[in-house]
């Protein structure tokens with residue numbers, strides 16, 4: 001019993017010694033440095049990500065031409081996904097004809113392209129679109145669900161398409177429309193452009209009748225709305241003809257997404273998701 005008490009005493013002593021807080025060093029850390037502590041951080045340059053200011057997060061629309069936009073009109077943005085596909089030429093022809101007959105209210109749109117569709121042979125078509133004032137957007141390379149991809153694959157899906165589009169418009173980055181509208185935090189963090197969703201889904205890919213597509217836009221229209229259409233369906237082209245005329249008669253002008261953002265003086269932020277682009281309140 002006596003031995004047990006001694007062993008217990010030794011154990012407690014060792015335990016207490018282990019748990020005792022270490023003594024603070026008598027000499028402060030700074031004293032070991034050959035120059036003042038702050039000087040070590042004087043030349044510190046944060047990484048690009050950290051250094052990004054609120055200003056650099058704003059989507060640059062300085063080269064977007066809005067001289068043809070009638071500011072007294074309501075604006076609505078038309079977007080065509082899965083471009084360039086088999087109806088792009090027809091869609092452009094509808095815009096060209098409308099603009100010729102309505103020089104007071106010319107219409108433009110944003111074409112969200114898949115890199116996989118941008119072959120050498122369609123570059124002239126994209127160049128024609130760009131020359132007509134159309135905006136080219138990024139719908140990724142191979143139309144995959146971005147939320148299911150690794151970081152590397154996600155980056156390459158976006159960057160490959162940006163590179164191809166820059167051959168047409170010279171811009172390094174383009175508005176992002178994720179396939180299926182699927183976005184997560186990783187997509188938002190990686191995107192160097194605003195992420196553009198929509199306010200009105202025409203569901204034209206279901207190959208609905210022209211009237212159904214038309215009615216979805218007509219019933220859902222409001223100033224600042226973004227309309228989702230697709231390249232590839234003849235009924236979409238027919239509906240487009242009626243919509244351009246009737247929207248004009250109703251006081252609207254059909255424009256691209258970036259043109260609407262600039263005209264509405266709404267700063268789009270990189271990595272943010274937009275379903276509409278309202279006019280700033282101080283603009284009457």
Ligand SMILES: [Zn+2]
Pocket residue numbers: 081082139143179180
């Ligand atoms: Zn798509």
